[in-house]
Amino acid sequence: NAGVTQTPKFRVLKTGQSMTLLCAQDMNHEYMYWYRQDPGMGLRLIHYSVGEGTTAKGEVPDGYNVSRLKKQNFLLGLESAAPSQTSVYFCASSSGGGGSYEQYFGPGTRLTVT
Amino acid sequence: KQEVTQIPAALSVPEGENLVLNCSFTDSAIYNLQWFRQDPGKGLTSLLLIQSSQREQTSGRLNASLDKSSGRSTLYIAASQPGDSATYLCAVRVGQAGTALIFGKGTTLSVSS
Numbered sequence: 001n002a003g004v005t006q007t008p009k010f011r012v013l014k015t016g017q018s019m020t021l022l023c024a025q026d027m028n029h030e031y032m033y034w035y036r037q038d039p040g041m042g043l044r045l046i047h048y049s050v051g052e053g054t055t056a057k058g059e060v061p062d063g064y065n066v067s068r069l070k071k072q073n074f075l076l077g078l079e080s081a082a083p084s085q086t087s088v089y090f091c092a093s094s095s096g097g098g099g100s101y102e103q104y105f106g107p108g109t110r111l112t113v114t
Numbered sequence: 115k116q117e118v119t120q121i122p123a124a125l126s127v128p129e130g131e132n133l134v135l136n137c138s139f140t141d142s143a144i145y146n147l148q149w150f151r152q153d154p155g156k157g158l159t160s161l162l163l164i165q166s167s168q169r170e171q172t173s174g175r176l177n178a179s180l181d182k183s184s185g186r187s188t189l190y191i192a193a194s195q196p197g198d199s200a201t202y203l204c205a206v207r208v209g210q211a212g213t214a215l216i217f218g219k220g221t222t223l224s225v226s227s
Contacts, residue, residue: 033214043203045214058214090157100165101146101207103215106159 002026004106006091007088012112013081021076021109023091030073030096033058033103034066036087050075050096081113116141118207119166122217127194128226135189135221137204142182148215149178150203152185158203186190 013019023032034046045058049068050104063079063085074093078085091106117129117140129131137147146165150158162171162178164187170179177190179218191198 004147034213040219042219043205043215043217048214092158098165102148102160102163104160105150106158 003104004091004093004104006089006109008019008027008030008109009086010110012114013078014114015082017030017081018077018079019079019081019111023074023076023093023106023112024072025093025097025104026072027104028071029093029104031073031094031101032068033092033094034064034074034076035090035092037061037090037108038087046076046089055059081111081114085111086113089110116144116206117123118204118206119127119216120204120221122221123219124222124224126214126224126226129194129196131194131225132190132192133194133202133223135191135202135204135223137187137189137218139185139187139206139216141208142185144182144206144208145182147178147187148205148207149176149187150205152201152203154200161202164201182226191223194223199204199223199225 033048045065052071092103164180175192201220205217
């Protein structure tokens with residue numbers, strides 16, 4: 001039982017490049033989330049999903065897109081990276097529908113955009 | 115808009131001390147509150163989750179309390195150890211199913227031997 005895993009762990013992009021971050025969970029959780037963590041700002045929600053095929057915007061969605069084609073996977077895409085997207089990205093998942101909604105986090109992806 | 119504040123931002127204590135970390139939130143209409151630990155360069159580890167109907171939760175040397183009416187939670191760490199050194203984050207869930215957590219900025223704890 002690996003919990004929540006994220007790939008890659010580190011990435012350096014040039015401004016304007018694109019990339020996709022992959023999150024996978026093996027706990028059969030309905031809900032999945034993408035957060036970013038910046039110094040002095042805390043963790044902020046980018047997008048989330050309440051089930052396969054569904055996504056919704058969070059607090060800071062601009063510049064990002066997401067997809068949830070399979071229940072266990074949640075992808076975060078940057079179409080045209082900007083230096084302001086330099087951050088640590090965390091994926092999380094939780095149960096729903098009568099569960100505790102306790103969120104479990106992945107180890108993070110450190111992204112630098114130059 | 116819900117805001118979560120953690121005081122102090124940093125705390126240094128000698129090994130063996132009992133200590134309290136504070137978390138406050140502006141809107142008492144929460145569904146639950148979670149305390150996390152984050153080690154430098156690592157992800158978040160869930161320590162305790164308190165449902166809105168509960169007053170406290172305990173796990174080993176950790177005890178978390180919740181007072182919804184006053185918008186406060188405390189994390190009590192007994193007999194602190196150097197291995198407890200980390201950043202502790204408090205987060206509240208305020209919405210319907212699937213909505214995310216709103217985080218405080220954390221308290222960075224350093225326990226010296």
